[in-house]
Each structure stands twice: as structure tokens, then as C-alpha cells.
Amino acid sequence: MGLSWKLYQLQIVQGAELQKKARSQQTVNLRPYIPRRSIIDSQGNVLASDHLEYILYVHPIQLKLPKEEIAAKLSEILENQTPQQLLERFKERKTGVVIARGLPEGVTQRLRKLKLDGVELNEAYARFYPQEQMAADIIGYVDGDRHGQAGMELSQENLLERDLTSLYVRRTALGEIMPAFLPEDLLKSNDWQVQLTLDMRLQRAARSALQQQLKKFNAKRGAVIVMDSSDGSLLSLVCEPTFNPNQFYKSKVELFKNWTVSDLYEPGSTFKPINVALALEAGVIEPNSVFNDSGLVTVDGWKIYNASKAGNGNINVAKVLQVSSNVAMVQMMRRLSREDYYNRLQKLKLNQKTGIDLPGEASGHLKSKDVFTSQGIEQATTSFGQGFSLTPMKLVQLHGALANGGKLVTPHLVRGLVDVDGNLHWKPNHETHSIFPPKVTQQVVNMMETVVNSGSGEVSKIPGYRIGGKTGTAQKAGPRGGYLPNAKITSFVAILPVQSPRYVVLVVVDEPKGGNTFGSTVAAPVAKLVMDALISLKGLPPSK
Structure with missing residues (x-):
């Protein structure tokens, strides 16, 4: 009777409590290590992994x-x-x-x-980071606590960090986990990777070409951007000098930012095709419009010269771009009222960020409407790409609109999340805005082709291929206003192929040294090498 009573107490009265205690002894909480997602390029090459x-x-x-x-x-x-x-x-x-x-x-x-x-x-x-310096200015790095501190590691933290799942499983009296209680679907780690639009083959070619030119001209820094204008995907993005993310602690802090999105500059003559598109859209010029370039124009008491200090006589719009006439550009944009010109610049979203998926992007700077419309000199300097500032990435976005028929697409590097077989499971959505009619953009691209065929961009010509381009050599603005003496930024922007525009290539070289330092001599040769690689990798057929 005593044993029966004890059994009743254990089984019925205390049963629930003892069962709970037994299960707590048999159950173990596993918190498995969940690595950050790997980052791969468009070809599946690993750029970052744990x-x-x-x-x-x-x-x-x-x-x-x-x-x-x-x-x-x-x-x-x-x-x-x-x-x-x-x-x-x-x-x-x-x-x-x-x-x-x-x-x-x-x-x-x-x-x-x-x-x-x-x-x-x-x-x-x-x-x-197996690619080391080759993609550092894009990928960034993580600190000792595994938190992103620059590049994609910082801006895409939510994509790269996986949820840490706690698993409660049963174990035997000896402490071994019972296989029947392993939740297979939870233990199986999410194997998706973050895939970028970047092509490391093109990235290597671009970095090599840029490094050689920076060394040749003893330049401060340089950048190369290659964008597919159909959707804004970036195939290459190079900044020099750069750093090794595996040893980030040995590098200067300023190298951690991607200055193509964080630093502003005055684009100079590379902005002239954008202005031509604005004038064509407004109907104040036609492709065959003619301007008399005497080599000098005076605005509000300021004398504005061509870079060559010489005049070009009567020239049409294509010739204006070929010889990069400042004087003719001032005359062209004067045909717009100051207020209308300013409103059209605003439509380009110059004061707004591109929305690229890199951290630290800066907004462009265009003076207020009151300042811009109160003085003719503001309209004049803007006509040849000075007096306002933007990032190199913004300039690529604008030229992308010329290439794709007038759409302002969002430059981006993240293609999406893919599994080990390359199947896409998620991709980001990007906004597009129409800023030019297609007829206008094709007219401008055709004019840019004459710059490469018989203008300042001839050095970038590739036999058999139709390429549009524009050189730029701009004064460098100082931190307290005015321009720095003996400091310039040289650049070249290209669109190809002209018959079906798709790719935009921008090369910017900051503060090259020497006497013969122009967009045509410093930046254009780099663009040619990059376009050679692009044509080969994408299998672009020669133009008919």
C-alpha cells in the first residue's frame, strides 16, 4: 500500500513537474555559428567569404x-x-x-x-577577401566584431547577416544528440550568396590601365566606371589608390571611401553633351544650328575664352563638341531663359543622390534659383560644366540617360541573392525617370561620335566600332572658393556602340602632372583600353 501511494504521488501528483524537469535535462539549446553571406561577382568569383x-x-x-x-x-x-x-x-x-x-x-x-x-x-x-585590392573600394571590410565598416560590407549589412537560429534538440543520458530530434530544415544553413553585377575580368583590365596612367602622369588619384545603361548595373568600378581589406588596419582612413560617390567635382566639358540635350529638347537649337565662335565672349564683365584661346569661326553643334568650344556653348544656352535653364537642370536631379547601393554618397550642388537667375555669369559657366558640382557617379547616370533613350536609371552593384547553382531568388527594385525624349538622345550620341572620329577624342577610336565620346579638362575648385592654381581634373566619357547605345565608360584622373595633361591625353587612352576589354568580354560585334 505504501509503494502504491508513492507511485501515485510520483505518477499523478508530481508527474507533470517531474516530466518537465526530465525534458529540461534532455534538451540542449544549440546556437550554431552562422557565417556572413559570401559576396560573388557576376561570374561567380568569390569576393568576400568567411x-x-x-x-x-x-x-x-x-x-x-x-x-x-x-x-x-x-x-x-x-x-x-x-x-x-x-x-x-x-x-x-x-x-x-x-x-x-x-x-x-x-x-x-x-x-x-x-x-x-x-x-x-x-x-x-x-x-x-581573396581578390585583395582588386575590389576593395567596392567590397569594403569588416572589423574585429564582424561589423561592416566600408563598402558593400557596410551598406548591405542586412543582406550579408543571416538570422541566428536557436535550435532545441533532445539528447541521451550520455549527452549525445538524438538524431531523430534533429530539425533538418533548421540545421540546413541558408546557402544564398550576394551576387554583384561586377565583372572581375573587366575590373582587372580597368585597374591595370588606370594604374599605368596614374604612374605616367604622377597623378593624385583616378577612377574608372563602366555602367550598363539599360538597367544601371555597374560592370566595373575602380578607384586608385586603394587598400587591402585583409589588412585594412595598415591603410589610411581616406582610402576606405569610394570617392566616385562621396566626392564632388566640376565636370567641365564632359557635361556639354547634357547641355546640348537640354537645348535640343527645349527646341532652341537644331542639330544643324550654327554658332559664331570668335574665341571670346564677355558676360557680366567676365571674359570667357576657349581652352585653346583661339576662335573656330562658324561651327555647327557637332563641331562645338568636337572642338569643345566654351564660347559657342555660352551662346547656345543663352537661348534659354535663365529660369527655364535652371528648371531643366533641376529635372536632371543634380541636387539629389543617384541612389547607388554604396555608403557615403554625396548630393550634387547647384546654386539656388535666386542666385542662378540673378546673374548671367552663372548660366554662362554652367554651359561649359563649371560653377556647379556633382559626383563622377552622377555624371555616369546622366550619360546613361543619353545612351538608353532618356531614362535616368539607378546605378547599382547588387544583382541579388543567388543559390549555389546561380539561381536568382531575390533582386532589388530600382526607380527610373524619363528626362529626355529618345530622338534627342540619339542625336546627341551621334554628335559625340564625331568627337571620337575627328575631334578631341580621336585617341579612343577603335577600328570597326562606332563610339561616342567627350573629353573634359576642368579647373579644380578650392575649399574656400575660386580655383586651385596648376590643379585640374581630366576626364573622358564614352558611349558605345553608337548604333545601339548601351554602355557608358567614364575615366577621371585627378591632378595629373606635366604640360600635356588634358582629357584627350590622360583619360581617353585609359578609356580605350577599358573599351577594348569590354568589347572582348561582351562579344560586341563590329559596327556595320
């Missing part, structure tokens, strides 16, 4: 063998660490002395074979 590395610890208080012997054995395996240096490290504390980080598997296997008491190897995951 990999396993090892940290070597020594606990001097636990050493069984003499410290000198331990130091000698470790020194035979570790690079650049002498026995004497290791002995000095052993003196730092009694336990937990970090001897080396980021050890590869081969080294760790040799260390394990030593089987030394007081010597410990711990596993850790680290972010690895």
Missing part, C-alpha cells in the same frame, strides 16, 4: 616541459618568431598568451602533432 582560421595560445602556468624547449619547438613551425621572442611573450601573463592568429590548416596540423601541455589551438571564423 573562412575558418586558428589562434595559437600558450598557458605558461600549464607548461610541463622547460619553456626554452617549448619555444624552440614552436619556432620551428611558426614563421618570423624566434625562440627568444617566444620566451619574451611567455612572460606577458601566466595564461592565455596569444602567440599567432590566422594560422592555416597545414601549420595547425604540425602544431597538434607536438601534443604539448599548455599549448592550445582555438578555432575562429574570419572574413577573407
Whole structure:
């Protein structure tokens, strides 16, 4: 009767409580390590991924063998660490002395074979960038806490970080997890990767061409942008100088930003085709309109010259672009009222960001309507690309509208999330705005072709291919107003192929040194090499 009573107490009265206690002892909470998603280019090449590395610890208080012997054995395996240096490290504390980080598997296997008491190897995951400097200004880096600090690692943190799932599973009396209770769908990690529109083959070609030119002209910095104007996808984005994201702590902080989206500059003559499109759309000029270029025009008491200081006589609109006439551009844009011109510039969203998926983008700067319309000099300087500022990326966006029939697309690098087989599971949505009619854009691109065939962009000509282009050599604005002496920004923008415009290539070289430093001599040769690579990689057929 006593046993029956006890059984009743355990089974009925205390049963629920004891069952709960038993399950808590049998259940273990697993919080598995969830790596950041890998970043790959359009061809599947890995740009960033998490990999396993090892940290070597020594606990001097636990050493069984003499410290000198331990130091000698470790020194035979570790690079650049002498026995004497290791002995000095052993003196730092009694336990937990970090001897080396980021050890590869081969080294760790040799260390394990030593089987030394007081010597410990711990596993850790680290972010690895196999392309090193080649895509650093796009990818960025993560800090020691695995938080993005620049580039895509920062701006796409939400895409790259996976949700950390807690798994509650059953275990046996010996502590082993019971296979029947493993939730397979939860343990199976999400294997999607963040794929970029970037093509590393083109990226290498662009960086190599730019590096050679920067060295030749001892320039401060440079950039190359290649965009598919049909949707705004960026095939290449190069900034020089750059840094190694695997060793970001050795680099200057200013290298971590992508200055094609963060820094403003006056675009100079590369903006002239945009102004021509505005004038054509307004109906104040026709492609065959003629202007008399005397080499000098005076506005509000200011004398404006052509860069050559010479006149070109009576020239049509295409010739204006070929010789990059400042005087003719002033005359052209004067046909618009100041207010109308300003409103049309506003339609281009010059004061707004492009919306690119990189951090730190700056908005362009166009003076207020009151200032712009109160003085004729503002309209005049804007006509040849000075007196306002934008980012190189904004200029590419605007030329993209000339290439694609008038749409202002959003430049972007993220294609979407793909699985290991390359199947796309998610992609971002980007806005587009119409700013020019297609007829106008094709007229302007045809005019830009004459710049390459018989104008300042001849050095970029590629036999068999129709290419439109525009050179630019602009004064460099100072931080306190005015322009810096002996400082200029040279650039060249190209659109190809002319018969079916699609790709935009921009090369910008900041502060080249020497006497013969113009957009035609510094930037255009780089663009030619980049276009050669683009034609080869995309299989673009020669023009008929």
C-alpha cells in the first residue's frame, strides 16, 4: 500500500513537474555559428567569404616541459618568431598568451602533432577577401566584431547577416544528440550568396590601365566606371589608390571611401553633351544650328575664352563638341531663359543622390534659383560644366540617360541573392525617370561620335566600332572658393556602340602632372583600353 501511494504521488501528483524537469535535462539549446553571406561577382568569383582560421595560445602556468624547449619547438613551425621572442611573450601573463592568429590548416596540423601541455589551438571564423585590392573600394571590410565598416560590407549589412537560429534538440543520458530530434530544415544553413553585377575580368583590365596612367602622369588619384545603361548595373568600378581589406588596419582612413560617390567635382566639358540635350529638347537649337565662335565672349564683365584661346569661326553643334568650344556653348544656352535653364537642370536631379547601393554618397550642388537667375555669369559657366558640382557617379547616370533613350536609371552593384547553382531568388527594385525624349538622345550620341572620329577624342577610336565620346579638362575648385592654381581634373566619357547605345565608360584622373595633361591625353587612352576589354568580354560585334 505504501509503494502504491508513492507511485501515485510520483505518477499523478508530481508527474507533470517531474516530466518537465526530465525534458529540461534532455534538451540542449544549440546556437550554431552562422557565417556572413559570401559576396560573388557576376561570374561567380568569390569576393568576400568567411573562412575558418586558428589562434595559437600558450598557458605558461600549464607548461610541463622547460619553456626554452617549448619555444624552440614552436619556432620551428611558426614563421618570423624566434625562440627568444617566444620566451619574451611567455612572460606577458601566466595564461592565455596569444602567440599567432590566422594560422592555416597545414601549420595547425604540425602544431597538434607536438601534443604539448599548455599549448592550445582555438578555432575562429574570419572574413577573407581573396581578390585583395582588386575590389576593395567596392567590397569594403569588416572589423574585429564582424561589423561592416566600408563598402558593400557596410551598406548591405542586412543582406550579408543571416538570422541566428536557436535550435532545441533532445539528447541521451550520455549527452549525445538524438538524431531523430534533429530539425533538418533548421540545421540546413541558408546557402544564398550576394551576387554583384561586377565583372572581375573587366575590373582587372580597368585597374591595370588606370594604374599605368596614374604612374605616367604622377597623378593624385583616378577612377574608372563602366555602367550598363539599360538597367544601371555597374560592370566595373575602380578607384586608385586603394587598400587591402585583409589588412585594412595598415591603410589610411581616406582610402576606405569610394570617392566616385562621396566626392564632388566640376565636370567641365564632359557635361556639354547634357547641355546640348537640354537645348535640343527645349527646341532652341537644331542639330544643324550654327554658332559664331570668335574665341571670346564677355558676360557680366567676365571674359570667357576657349581652352585653346583661339576662335573656330562658324561651327555647327557637332563641331562645338568636337572642338569643345566654351564660347559657342555660352551662346547656345543663352537661348534659354535663365529660369527655364535652371528648371531643366533641376529635372536632371543634380541636387539629389543617384541612389547607388554604396555608403557615403554625396548630393550634387547647384546654386539656388535666386542666385542662378540673378546673374548671367552663372548660366554662362554652367554651359561649359563649371560653377556647379556633382559626383563622377552622377555624371555616369546622366550619360546613361543619353545612351538608353532618356531614362535616368539607378546605378547599382547588387544583382541579388543567388543559390549555389546561380539561381536568382531575390533582386532589388530600382526607380527610373524619363528626362529626355529618345530622338534627342540619339542625336546627341551621334554628335559625340564625331568627337571620337575627328575631334578631341580621336585617341579612343577603335577600328570597326562606332563610339561616342567627350573629353573634359576642368579647373579644380578650392575649399574656400575660386580655383586651385596648376590643379585640374581630366576626364573622358564614352558611349558605345553608337548604333545601339548601351554602355557608358567614364575615366577621371585627378591632378595629373606635366604640360600635356588634358582629357584627350590622360583619360581617353585609359578609356580605350577599358573599351577594348569590354568589347572582348561582351562579344560586341563590329559596327556595320
